[in-house]
Structures are given as C-alpha cells and as structure tokens.
Amino acid sequence: MPLITITGLKKTYRLGRVDVPVLRGVDLSIAPGEWVAVLGASGSGKSTLLHLMGGLDRPDRQRGSGGAGGEIVFEGRSLADRSPRDLDRFRAKSVGFVFQFYHLLPELTVLENVGIAGMVLHRRRGRFRAERVGDRARALLAAFGLEHRLAHRPAELSGGERQRVAIARALVNEPMALLADEPTGNLDRATGQRILDAVSAWRAKGGQTIVMVTHDPEVAARADRVVRLEDGRVVGG
Secondary structure, three states: OOOEEEEEEEEEEEEOOEEEEEEEEEEEEEOOOOEEEEEOOOOOOHHHHHHHHOOOOOOOEOOOOOOEOOEEEEOOEEHHHOOHHHHHHHHHHHEEEEOOOOOOOOOOOHHHHHHHHHHHHOOOOHHHHHHHHHHHHHHHHHHOOOHHHOOOOHHHOOHHHHHHHHHHHHHOOOOOEEEEEOOOOOOOHHHHHHHHHHHHHHHHHHOOEEEEEEOOHHHHOOOOEEEEEEOOEEEEO
C-alpha cells in the first residue's frame, strides 16, 4: 500500500476578484520509504502541493457540488476525514516539515528548538516522556554534527547549521514522512550538499519517506524518483 496517494488534487487561490489556479488535477502515489523530488519552476505549484500533503492547507471545494477538489490519502486514511484536532496530531506526529527559511525560535537554544516539537506532542505524558524527547533531540543533533552547539542560539549559527537544526526538529517525533520545501535553496552549493548527505544518512537508519520540492536538478538527482510539475500538473515521474 502506498503511504501517500493523491488523486485529482486541485487548488485555486483568490486574488482580489480573480481566481488563480495553482494545482489543476495532480495524481501522485508515494511508497513507504521512498524519496521523491518534486521538480519545477517557480509558480508551478510545488510548495502548494507540499502544504496540502502535510495538512497545512485544504484542496478546493467544487462549486455547487460540495465535493472535494481531489483527495489526499495518508496511510489509508483521507485527510478530508480528519477533524481539526486529528489534523493537528497528524502534523505533529506523522509528518515533519522543513522549509527554506529555518523558522527557529531565536530566544531558545539549539537543544530547546529541537526538543520543543516533541514536548508539544507529548506535553501530557510526564517526565519520562520529556526525558526521552530530550535524549532523541541530543542524538539527532549529534548525528548532524551539532553536539557542540546544544547551548547556542540560532543567531550564533551559520545558515547550514540552522538548517540542520530545523531538520533535527522535523525528525524529533519520528514522523513517517519528511516534507521539505527547498531545504537547500538558501545555502551555497557545498553546504547544501552536506545537508543532503546528512538527510540521506539519517534516512538510511530510520527509513523515512521524503518528499522534497526543489527547482534544482542536482538536488532532485539525490532522490529515488523525480516528479515534474508544470502549470499545476504532473508532466513526468
């Protein structure tokens, strides 16, 4: 069974009085443990697809019919069938997000930035769970070469270090899928390649599914499969 199945996905944004279609009927299936790169030019719908896949946004509603503008099924269950509370837990536990800009909390240390995602998910589970989250955060940061940066704050880090912290934060809850939106787009090529090396090494241990959107063919070449988006449709892969 695929981990993620997308069927007929459509998304349109309203800009003033004008409807701007971004996704025009995307079909895509992603197997457990697969690394899929979504390649396309700016404006092709890559980020929108990722946001919908992770439950950060909803597909279109078909006017006059009440039906959904396509469907996303994750591990056999449609995201459309989930309550807002279920979606919150899905985003916290089942998927991890990495963005081009790191979105780290400047007042927290590196260890706190990574651990906070786990603490939010397990806030009612007591001290043992908190200790386990802390141990996992330290292990992730060590795996990404940041064991000497635990007490530093984001302003004291390089761009590549900040992105490694962001990836560790995305993985701390052991998600089934890592959704990455241009994770190397704000970095120089050498640093970006080191980030991809770290992601690849961690995936080899944990077997996470990865969906990574990019406009860079060299980044896409690291994946098992490349899906190309053009004008809101899949045209290859």
